Amino acid sequence: MMKKMSKAELYSSAILDEIFAEITPEEAEKTTKRMLLAARIDDGIKAKGWKKKHLAEALQKHPSEVTKWLSGTHNFNSDTLFDIERVLNIGLVTLKDAPINQIIRFHVVVSEKVISTECSPFASFYTGNSFVDLYQGVKSRQYSVSSYN
Incomplete structure (x- = not known):
């Protein structure tokens, strides 16, 4: 019992x-x-x-x-x-899976190239890596973004 x-x-x-x-x-x-x-x-x-x-x-x-x-x-x-x-044959110390936090710093340079000044813009937007002004049928300005560490 x-x-x-x-x-x-x-x-x-x-x-x-x-x-x-x-x-x-x-x-x-x-x-x-x-x-x-x-x-x-x-x-x-x-x-x-x-x-x-x-x-x-x-x-x-x-x-x-x-x-x-x-x-x-x-x-x-x-x-x-x-x-x-x-x-x-066991794991006690995990080194491979430990995430590494890394900080990356960028210096960003934005440059503008004027193609035409005949029209006025009706919209501007950022596409992820460049700025674009929209004109009535004509894209008159182009912006480019370049970066380096």
Whole structure:
């Protein structure tokens, strides 16, 4: 017969409330990411059908070090993460998909060439890269836009 689990009790403590209030959002985010990293490593171990000791052997580490990694509190260096990725054949650090924000500045020069001054315009508009004045049957002005970095 399976034992029924009881619900967790709510516990309140002024000391704990004080401690939690001192944690910055940045620290909380780092802790969350470390926990997620540990969970992903643990999932990789299970996916291979391994135990912690098998990962330790594959990386030539002590099992206690793997236990520390899986605690969610370890601050990894990049070489260790790359080794774990390789051995478990999982992705932990994504570099290829990271978007690169690039700012491009242009200097724009607009020049005007007068073709004819016989008529007056009835409409002007911008076509995306040049300004055009429309005349009654005659295009008398042409604007061009050139740019360089």
